Amino acid sequence: MKLELQVKDIISKSILTPAKGALEGFSHSLNPYAGCAFGCKYCYVRQLPVSLYREEEWGTWVDIKTNAAALLRKELIKARKKGPVTLFMSSSTDPYQPIEFKTKLTRSLLEVMLEDLPDFLFVQARSPLVKRDVDLFKQFGNRIRVSMTIETDKEEIRKAFSPSAPPIPARMKAIQEITEAGIPTQATIAPLLPCSKEFPKKLKQIANRVVLDDFWMGDGSRGKRTEKLEIRKIYERMGMEKWYNPHAYKVVLKMLQEELGHVELLVSQKGFQPGEQ
Template sequence: MTKEYLYKQPKTILNKGTGYLSGYTHTLNPYTGCTFGCAYCYVRQMPVSLFRKGEWGEWVDVKKEAALLLDKELNREKKKGSVRIFMSSSMDPYQPVEYKEEVTRSLLEVFVSNPADFLLIQTRSPLVTRDIDLLKKLGDKVRVSMTIETDDEEIRKHFSPEAPPIQARMNALKKIAEANIPTQVAIAPLPGEV
């Protein structure tokens, strides 16, 4: 499958947390689109995907200068009160393009120097272990949540063939926990969600 990467200059990087994210004041998505392209992803049915040429999983917009924008917006939002961020609500912050672009890493560098009250990182990628050095500096202000669809690799390949294998995710989660970084597992999708 051919992947398309575009570079965009976003006007904002933090979005108000709504709906099931009621415990978070904001969401943060380092990219738009996700090449993992999981079959059950709810973003497939959202306008960002429906009105875009190309199937979900075939394209990604890389957000240029995201770290500068985050620092500015964090300062503004912290003046208003508590800032609790869910990263990411509509894509994986550690999808393959992150190896090269390091947008997520640049955002974590901002959080180290200008921390939010709390940051949850939702991923399914072992690449998150690359940033253990930064995650450790955030202490109890961060938690890494690893999505696990199933314990059956054949089923995983059916629903998310472009995503990392389950065992690689479990190994990454163990490595993060051993670094004393708070972790959790998100079991998704649950029956009835697909």
């Protein structure tokens, strides 16, 4: 039985967080919300303080940083004095939470950025709602990349690992529309989940590039965080244990290399870096 989502407004002390670890190529990460309604079972944020020190279960709560736009306007000015401003939105939530349809909080942040354009903005989402802001994305020119998480092409797999996340076909359609609007995009297989042999062909036409990542490269602890989440048991229940190993990505990588042709293909951290300044 799914628990009711708890949504509340909060006043945040800051909105730009100095980037580190896998995001060290960026100057800051930007999270309009805390928590996430999608509650993916494999999410590494489950093992971070923002989740561990919260009474509610991850996936059952979302905090809306209502003063985010005002903070961003001030913090962009300060950040620019220290050097290039390259933003990753978002690292511990999806900037296009279902509540974003109503709050338009992320959209307000994009509008602030267009007043004082950052050197680069990387938008990471798994919600088709992201296509709503194509009109704003266009105004960033080549200073933006919109990335859509597409971990598999199989809906039954998606439902096993992230039942509350948007359907895969809707994500694919959304990122294709953004690509066709002339905005730099990528389809992000992160983390790689069991998929079909047709997966690379499906990705070929929908984004400018494809990025492949897995638990061992991408969870920030060489797979230890994922192991604590007992993701292995889901694979075992589905009879797909062979997919749960640090070498499985190589098979899919070879399939992608053979199919993608002119579409750029990157692996893990290289796919999450700012564009050319």
